[in-house]
Amino acid sequence: MSLRHALLGLLARAPASGYDLTKKFEGPLGTYAWQAGHTHIYPELKKMAADGLASAAEAGARGRRTYEITDAGRTELRRWLLDGSVRAGERNEHVLRLFLITTLDPEDARTWLTQTAEQCQQMVDALHAELPDEPDTFSLGRLAAEYGIRRYEAIRDWARWALEQYQACERSSS
Amino acid sequence: MSLRHALLGLLARAPASGYDLTKKFEGPLGTYAWQAGHTHIYPELKKMAADGLASAAEAGARGRRTYEITDAGRTELRRWLLDGSVRAGERNEHVLRLFLITTLDPEDARTWLTQTAEQCQQMVDALHAELPDEPDTFSLGRLAAEYGIRRYEAIRDWARWALEQYQACERSSS
DNA sequence: TTTCCCATGTAATCAGTTACATGATTAG
DNA sequence: CTAATCATGTAACTGATTACATGGGAAA
Secondary structure, three states: OHHHHHHHHHHHHOOEEHHHHHHHOOOHHHHHHOOOOHHHHHHHHHHHHHOOOEEEEEEOHHHOEEEEEOHHHHHHHHHHHHOOOOOOOOOOHHHHHHHHHHHOOHHHHHHHHHHHHHHHHHHHHHHHHHOOOOOOOOOHHHHHHHHHHHHHHHHHHHHHHHHHHHHHHHHHHO | OHHHHHHHHHHHHOOEEHHHHHHHOOOHHHHHHOOOOHHHHHHHHHHHHHOOOEEEEEEOHHHOEEEEEOHHHHHHHHHHHHOOOOOOOOOOHHHHHHHHHHHOOHHHHHHHHHHHHHHHHHHHHHHHHHOOOOOOOOOHHHHHHHHHHHHHHHHHHHHHHHHHHHHHHHHHHO
16 A cells, blocks of 8 residues: 555645645656556545545535544654565565566577667666766755666676576577 | 466466466465465456456366466567566556655654665565576576666665765865 | 636546355265 | 365455546636
């Protein structure tokens, strides 16, 4: 139930309406961490209010309803954030493809590895472009971009390494 | 609809029953790439057979029904594997936590970063233990383990870097 | 006045989990 | 004979997406 925690986190920064929150998910948050549409967000906010984690203010213009996080909500958010445990059973479509590339013939497998390396490089470039100009700025944006850069660089390098291994293996067997 | 492709991939290696496939998801595949329970797998196999991607053989002992991948299934599997595109909108609970740690107070944030680094180190150790003994073996297991090692090392190093930045930042502001 | 954005919702459907339920075969 | 494992399923529910639907307010 991570949508609930994503919403709690956003409300912890500032009170917001369902509409505002929907917009947040269209930015980097939705691209890199968690997506959600308004049809999912509005009902969830109601449930959260019913559970005492958020409170709805009076409806404003155009029926706008602003939500605030409650103390119980902050407690739950902190509990979830610090309840570590890298959980087994994460779903990752890219890793799933990796597990299945041995069903491809060698040429297709090479294509896949090459594509992977290229796409990771593109992500690295895109994230570099998002980095703030002054290198000593310490911000959430910096932190998150740096995380993404390191992660995609690691996968890119892995793909290149795998390609080399692959070719070395083919040469020796021919 | 990745379960379908996971099943196609497994069937591409060898014909199998729903029971066999369920067991596969209890191994590394389920731990690192994709999980599924038998209550999800059996109905999906039926749908796949209805869609012509797999074919069920006669029921064997104890009602065992073995499925085989069809040509249409192989075509669809290959299409999915090579239809690259690192898709935006991936859900990742760890990255979500990262996006929300700025709502924690500094001490909690440090705790989170420290935990992250430690857990990644544990994953790296666990994956090293899974590596085959001969270093020049080129196998799916080697490939997948190497992928995991590099990915977790990258996150571990990021967390250590972030902690340093964090502390440097605090010293300069005090 | 018309168009765009703000703002909210319902209904249908799909994906996935948990709980419940059954029977056949094999090993001890 | 009895326990473990093989083998399959249904039903209820939660989480998430897609399609459909409505109306207010501001600017051109």
